Amino acid sequence: xxxxxxxxxxxxxxxxxxxxxxxxxxxxxxxxxxxxxxxxxxxxxxxxxxxxxxxxxxxxxxxxxxxxxxxxxxxxxxxxxxxxxxxxxxxxxxxxxxxxxxxxxxxxxxxxxxxxxxxxxxxxxxxxxxxxxxxxxxxxxxxxxxxxxxxxxxxxxxxxxxxxxxxxxxxxxxxxxxxxxxxxxxxxxxxxxxxxxxxxxxxxxxxxxxxxxxxxxxx
Amino acid sequence: xxxxxxxxxxxxxxxxxxxxxxxxxxxxxxxxxxxxxxxxxxxxxxxxxxxxxxxxxxxxxxxxxxxxxxxxxxxxxxxxxxxxxxxxxxxxxxxxxxxxxxxxxxxxxxxxxxxxxxxxxxxxxxxxxxxxxxxxxxxxxxxxxxxxxxxxxxxxxxxxxxxxxxxxxxxxxxxxxxxxxxxxxxxxxxxxxxxxxxxxxxxxxxxxxxxxxxxxxxxxxxxxxxxxxxxxxxxxxxxxxxxxxxxxxxxxxxxxxxxxxxxxxxxxxxxxxxxxxxxxxxxxxxxxxxxxxxxxxxxxxxxxxxxxxxxxxxxxxxxxxxxxxxxxxxxxxxxxxxxxxxxxxxxxxxxxxxxxxxxxxxxxxxxxxxxxxxxxxxxxxxxxxxxxxxxxxxxxxxxxxxxxxxxxxxxxxxxxxxxxxx
Numbered sequence: 001x002x003x004x005x006x007x008x009x010x011x012x013x014x015x016x017x018x019x020x021x022x023x024x025x026x027x028x029x030x031x032x033x034x035x036x037x038x039x040x041x042x043x044x045x046x047x048x049x050x051x052x053x054x055x056x057x058x059x060x061x062x063x064x065x066x067x068x069x070x071x072x073x074x075x076x077x078x079x080x081x082x083x084x085x086x087x088x089x090x091x092x093x094x095x096x097x098x099x100x101x102x103x104x105x106x107x108x109x110x111x112x113x114x115x116x117x118x119x120x121x122x123x124x125x126x127x128x129x130x131x132x133x134x135x136x137x138x139x140x141x142x143x144x145x146x147x148x149x150x151x152x153x154x155x156x157x158x159x160x161x162x163x164x165x166x167x168x169x170x171x172x173x174x175x176x177x178x179x180x181x182x183x184x185x186x187x188x189x190x191x192x193x194x195x196x197x198x199x200x201x202x203x204x205x206x207x208x209x210x211x212x213x214x215x216x217x218x219x
Numbered sequence: 220x221x222x223x224x225x226x227x228x229x230x231x232x233x234x235x236x237x238x239x240x241x242x243x244x245x246x247x248x249x250x251x252x253x254x255x256x257x258x259x260x261x262x263x264x265x266x267x268x269x270x271x272x273x274x275x276x277x278x279x280x281x282x283x284x285x286x287x288x289x290x291x292x293x294x295x296x297x298x299x300x301x302x303x304x305x306x307x308x309x310x311x312x313x314x315x316x317x318x319x320x321x322x323x324x325x326x327x328x329x330x331x332x333x334x335x336x337x338x339x340x341x342x343x344x345x346x347x348x349x350x351x352x353x354x355x356x357x358x359x360x361x362x363x364x365x366x367x368x369x370x371x372x373x374x375x376x377x378x379x380x381x382x383x384x385x386x387x388x389x390x391x392x393x394x395x396x397x398x399x400x401x402x403x404x405x406x407x408x409x410x411x412x413x414x415x416x417x418x419x420x421x422x423x424x425x426x427x428x429x430x431x432x433x434x435x436x437x438x439x440x441x442x443x444x445x446x447x448x449x450x451x452x453x454x455x456x457x458x459x460x461x462x463x464x465x466x467x468x469x470x471x472x473x474x475x476x477x478x479x480x481x482x483x484x485x486x487x488x489x490x491x492x493x494x495x496x497x498x499x500x501x502x503x504x505x506x507x508x509x510x511x512x513x514x515x516x517x518x519x520x521x522x523x524x525x526x527x528x529x530x531x532x533x534x535x536x537x538x539x540x541x542x543x544x545x546x547x548x549x550x551x552x553x554x555x556x557x558x559x560x561x562x563x564x565x566x567x568x569x570x571x572x573x574x575x576x577x578x579x580x581x582x583x584x585x586x587x588x589x590x591x592x593x594x595x596x597x598x599x600x601x602x603x604x605x606x607x608x609x610x611x612x613x614x615x616x617x618x619x620x621x622x623x624x625x626x627x628x629x630x631x632x633x634x635x636x637x638x639x640x641x
Binding site: 001007008009010011012013015019020021031032033034035036037095096097098099102154156157211215216217218219 | 225226228282284285286287289291293294301302303304305306312314315316325326328414416533534609612613616617620625626627628629630631632
């Protein structure tokens with residue numbers, strides 16, 4: 001035990017100075033009473049800085065080349081917007097990295113919104129509705145089901161997201177009936193998957209589904 | 220409102236916590252128990268496995284619903300580990316489903332850290348006492364003595380705010396003024412400095428009795444004067460306000476292991492009053508007497524619960540509610556200077572007392588927080604503070620030593636930064 005003559009208090013531990021008045025302590029060292037906790041080193045900081053810098057570099061390079069060769073059109077704009085979309089998706093994925101079902105569902109929405117935007121601003125060819133949305137929904141449903149089974153995820157951790165994916169999988173059905181879909185194969189696959197998943201969910205996890213809804217929507 | 224086998228809504232006091240949690244204000248408290256011998260992790264784990272069987276409500280994760288947060292039972296098992304974080308480090312992380320409490324050990328000390336959403340200090344203390352009782356009786360192979368605490372699983376998971384809310388029309392609460400706030404350099408990485416003083420209780424009791432008051436009031440007055448001597452003169456235009464949690468279990472019968480507390484804001488205006496020790500003591504004890512009356516306390520329960528039961532508050536989606544609660548939390552924080560909470564006497568079975576050196580409790584917030592509890596003949600007072608300066612602590616402890624108290628201080632390391640280098 002150490003002692004501070006000015007504060008008249010005993011001090012435990014190994015401090016050389018009084019924690020109250022900073023004057024020198026007398027007495028002998030004791031064992032440490034707390035573990036040493038190193039300052040948290042931001043592990044991936046450099047990696048992300050490099051990644052950001054590389055994407056900025058590509059963007060600047062493209063714009064510069066585009067400016068030197070103005071006859072080739074405004075293609076560098078697409079590169080810049082593409083880089084933006086990549087970062088939106090990546091930042092969201094990193095934020096939700098501990099909640100995979102949430103992440104998958106969110107990526108479907110981000111991807112759908114971004115593809116709709118691209119399609120709209122590039123003289124609407126319908127590829128977002130024909131391909132991107134149904135394929136993204138199908139992939140989300142299949143991967144969520146597989147991940148849940150393989151990692152033996154408890155029902156309450158994924159059911160809500162599974163329901164959202166299924167409901168979103170109905171969107172191609174509406175588009176199909178309103179005649180918005182040109183190439184129907186991906187949409188048909190997506191709708192069938194939705195119906196199959198929904199019936200499986202009700203048959204095998206019906207009780208859990210009701211409970212999840214009660215939990216999530218209690219007021 | 221719904222407490223079936225699988226999930227439960229948050230109790231009234233817990234509602235505001237998740238919205239406002241952040242790295243600098245983790246809302247996690249730590250209760251530690253120091254023994255006279257090294258901790259054996261294997262026995263501790265088996266004691267924890269038995270304890271969690273009794274306190275099933277602790278085996279929960281926090282989730283976001285559409286309208287409210289809720290606690291969901293889980294099969295995740297708590298695992299004891301050697302202490303490897305700062306005291307009161309964050310336990311709740313959005314998107315990861317981990318338990319809201321943590322048991323760790325370091326040399327002779329067992330720490331229980333609890334996120335305030337799960338329980339208050341009294342509830343957590345029951346948990347720790349049960350754990351220590353089981354650990355010690357297993358490790359030393361003595362028959363497990365029974366604790367002075369008896370509650371069924373239902374009683375423990377009970378939301379007592381709901382039980383005592385009558386839904387009567389509430390009176391308008393008196394508006395509170397903003398309090399004097401402490402400022403200063405803080406430690407990097409939102410680290411907290413925990414300074415615990417272990418003090419023989421008798422000299423303090425004698426001193427309190429000399430001022431014709433209780434120990435809590437006496438120490439609160441010492442703290443208030445220490446703050447008043449430290450802050451700049453013009454900051455005292457605003458009153459110095461202590462936020463004192465009140466354990467409602469001692470006023471409304473309840474054996475809940477969850478939250479059941481309320482807070483009293485006790486202030487003293489040093490600008491208009493002379494600030495003599497007698498006057499501060501008188502003001503605090505008067506305010507406490509009024510604040511602790513049964514009518515006042517049930518009024519507080521009514522006011523708190525009315526917000527939760529308000530139909531508009533209920534049907535507002537959480538995504539809107541969260542920022543609003545966050546603002547309310549920070550607004551409320553401006554009405555207090557420091558926190559001061561007394562957990563009271565910790566009792567353990569007679570045959571185990573000889574193994575235990577002390578209990579102490581601290582709380583992680585971004586303000587100065589003083590927590591105390593006593594075991595046998597010694598009182599432990601912990602200051603947790605994000606500030607580098609420890610002037611308030613120095614004045615406080617020197618006041619006590621000048622009255623003949625023997626103080627023994629332990630300080631948690633805060634990295635390399637020493638006071639004065641900032």
